[in-house]
Amino acid sequence: MRNSLIKNVFKPLFEGFALWRNSKNHTSLMELLRGRLIFFGICSILAFCCISYRIADIMFLGRDQKVSKKSYKEWKTIKKADILDRNGELLATSLATASCYAIPSAVIDIDNTADRLSKVLKFKSSEEIKKKLIDKNKHFVWILRHISPKLQEKILDIGLPGIKFQKDYKRVYIYGNLFSHVLGHTDIDGIGLSGLEKYFDELATKSKSLKKLVSSLDVRLQLILNEELNCAISKFNAEGGNAILMSVDGKILAMVSLPDFDPNNIKGSSLKWMFNKNTLGVFEQGSVLKILNVAIALDSGYAKVNSVFDASNPIRIGKFLIKDFKGKNRDLTLAEAFVFSSNIASARIAQSFGANVQKAYMKKFGMLDRTELEIFETAYPILPKHWGDTACMSISYGYGLAVTPLQLLAAVTSIVNGGIKIGPTLIRDKGPNTSERIRVVSEKTSAIVRDLMRAVVCFGTGKNASIDGVEIFGKTGTSYKISGKGYGADGNRKRIATFLGGFPKDNPKYMILISLDDPKPISETFGYAAAGWNAAPTAKNILNRITPILCDGYAPSADEERLMVAKFITK
Amino acid sequence: MRKMFIFSLLLLVFVGVFVSVIKYEVVFLRNSLKEVNEKIERYSDDLAVYEAEWSYLNDPKRLKFLCEKYLKNLRPTENRQILSYDLFLKSDVKRNFTGNFRTFLDEVLEKDEGKNR
Incomplete structure (x- = not known):
């Protein structure tokens, strides 16, 4: 390279210069140098082009900046x-x-x-x-x-x-x-x-x-639910429990399932602790399903609030016997059947509209499909193999159809919020899908169901959930857990006690579900282990603590409400 | 031709120097950017720790414990203490309302002032 440079560039230059010194013929000298000048000119232009391209590359295309941005992005994705x-x-x-x-x-x-x-x-x-x-x-x-x-x-x-x-x-x-x-x-x-x-x-x-x-969750509310549920579990010696607090537009404010685990230290956590009862626990929900039963009867027009159903004797269908817990043994209106939680009357109500209507409404309520939620741990419901008259009657009072607590809460919320179907969510800013406003029951049915649920809290099995100053409406449900092929022997059956309610009654804003897994009878409950004796008081404790956070004012006294709901009830 | 040659040569020198300056400027800026990004990352990490610490300090369980320990005169709010505006307009409270509520804090401050005097 060096030799060729000397040979091709410098040597001819010196030779040319010597020739110019020795010769007076400038024209021939100029001709000699022209070639070299053109060569230099071309080299300069090429170098200039290269440099210009590089300047444009740095100044306008900004490739160097892009490199640094990329590394910054990479860092950002590493940190969750x-x-x-x-x-x-x-x-x-x-x-x-x-x-x-x-x-x-x-x-x-x-x-x-x-x-x-x-x-x-x-x-x-x-x-x-x-x-x-x-x-x-x-x-x-x-x-x-x-x-x-x-x-x-x-x-x-x-x-x-x-x-x-x-x-x-x-x-x-x-x-x-x-x-x-x-x-x-x-x-x-x-x-x-x-x-x-x-x-x-x-x-x-x-x-x-x-x-x-x-998320839509609230630390304060979650803590209250957790503390009160823990207290109830130890008080009633239950195996576990779960609770959900949800706004009527489907935003989940708190969701607790006990026993739980520490996600900071997952080692040593058993699968039982990691099981979310609210979204994975598929079981027969018991009398809380009567909310859906009366909603179907009223909305389909097969019954009215004062329609009378025979609940004087148990119903026998094949090997099954439908009977009441502390039955009235008389004719009951639909309102009385709901407030006194009569299985016989509920079965009679279901008979009035039949299996097809029930199935269609259950589909509308979202009870036949998996509940869509952001978390993946949600279970499919267990449906009856043959949805005939027997299944229809047993579903009316909460047996034969097993769903998750979240699924049930979403269905009841859709009924009592004015009749618009909601999809539960855990994200705060996820708005309702206004293009898909699905009406599941009429506004009138929705209002009547709320009144009936209020009556349950004032006169029925939910009395222990009533609190001062806020119109709570709700329904209790006690179901037996399946063990083996059946529900176990009498006296050795395991229960699930549930309270499902909401507040305030006239303009519902929040819904709550509390379940206790196999609560035991204690002396304070006079030997009873039904939901009215354990889940309802637990709900009361929770409501007493959460309503000052969530409610914006004191409601009329309980006496005023008693007069209002008394029109449904014949004592 | 000679002028052209001299001009090209000067332009070449100028552009060379210019590119060199730009290159070093870019290198300098790139290093500065890297430093700034590293600083942001460091501060962001520190901030995450402070936020976590702040959340621990504001844990409702801890606040409840502190309230029970130091604010013995206070107790949790009850529903009866909250009146909706509609009910307030209807009720006797409005007629009797003089616009001068004495709060717990007022009483404490007055007591403190009395002691200081």
């Missing part, structure tokens, strides 16, 4: 965004930690490294670390993930070659067990495995700009 409650309180966040790893090929003395590391990491044995370091062909092996800054400093102080740290993010759940079933949990890399965490991951892959997930 926060989950907040509806008031902006932090529920789950990612905190920066360090994770310790080793490069086995760079470790000089394996025994020494393992011994010294095990002394610092007291919960890791020397042998365990040695096993990780033994393969010299490996270039990367984790020693311990998510270590504290203190521990990191200790390891750095030892100064072991081949032992390094990488920045990592650990998912932290501020309230521990409180939101375990709703938020779900992640694996060690922060990938959502259940609950909102899993939903969040799917959402993040669709929308890269997702910064925070604002």
Whole structure:
């Protein structure tokens, strides 16, 4: 290159200069140099073009900036965004930690490294670390993930070659067990495995700009439900319990399932604890299904509030006997049948409209399909194999159709909110789908059902759920759990006690469902274990604490309401 | 021709210097941006820790415990203490309302003032 430069450029230049000095013929000299000048000119133009292109590249196309933006984006995706409650309180966040790893090929003395590391990491044995370091062909092996800054400093102080740290993010759940079933949990890399965490991951892959997930949950309400449910479980010696608080437009404000688990420390949690009873617990709900039964009867026009049904004797269909718990043994109006929770009268009501009408309405209420929710742990209902007259009668009082508590609450909410179907959601800013406004019952039916439910709280089995100052409406239900092929022997049956209600009656805003899994009779309940004696008082305790947060004013006295609902009841 | 040659040469030198300056400016800016991004990341991480700490401090369970310990004169709000505006307009409360509610805080402040005097 150098030689050719001298030979082709400098030598002719000097030769030309010498020729010019020795010769007076300038014209021939100019001709000699012209070629070289053109060559230089072309080179200059080419260089100029290259430089201009590079300037334009940097100034206008901005490729360098793009590179830096890309690296910034990459960093952002590594850190998982926060989950907040509806008031902006932090529920789950990612905190920066360090994770310790080793490069086995760079470790000089394996025994020494393992011994010294095990002394610092007291919960890791020397042998365990040695096993990780033994393969010299490996270039990367984790020693311990998510270590504290203190521990990191200790390891750095030892100064072991081949032992390094990488920045990592650990998912932290501020309230521990409180939101375990709703938020779900992640694996060690922060990938959502259940609950909102899993939903969040799917959402993040669709929308890269997702910064925070604002849920519809409320820390205060969740804590109240959790505390009161825990108290009720220990008081009635129940196996577990679950509760949901939802606004009438379907926003879930609190959802508790007990027993629960700590998503911060998933190791050692049993599957039983991780089971969300609200969305996965499919069971026969008992008398709370009578809400749907009267709604169907009233809306379809097959019965009126004062229609009379024979409840004087039990009904026998084949091997089944339908009887009442503390029956009145007389004719009952539809209102009385509902308030006194008569199974016989409910079956008679169902007989009046038949299986086809019942099935069509149940489909409209969403009782035959899986409830759509952001979390993936939702179960399908169990439907009767043959939906004939027998199934129709048993479904009327809550047997033969097994659904999840959330599914039932969504169906009842759709009835009492004025008759518009709602879809439950855990996201605060998810508005109702106005283009798909599905009416399930008329407004008139909706108002009557609310009045009847109010009567249950004033005179019926829900008396223990009544609170001062707020018009609570509700219905209790006690169902037997299936054990083996049947419901178990008399006296040894396991129950599920449920209270489902809402408030305020005239303009309902919130709905609540409380279930206790196998509550036991205690002396305070005079040996009874029905929902009116355990689930209803639990609801009362919860309502007394949540209504000052949720309600915007004191309602008329209970006496005034008693006069109002008395028109339905013949005492 | 000579003028053209000199002009091209000067332009080349100028452009060379200009590109060099721009290049170093870009390198400098890139490093600054990297530093800023690292700072943002660090502050963001610190902020996440502070937010988590703040949430722990505002845990309703902890607040309840502190209230029970230090605010013995206070108790949870009951429904009867909250009156809807419609009912307020209808009720006797409006007629008797003088517009001068004495709050618990007023009483405490007055007591403190009395002590200070």
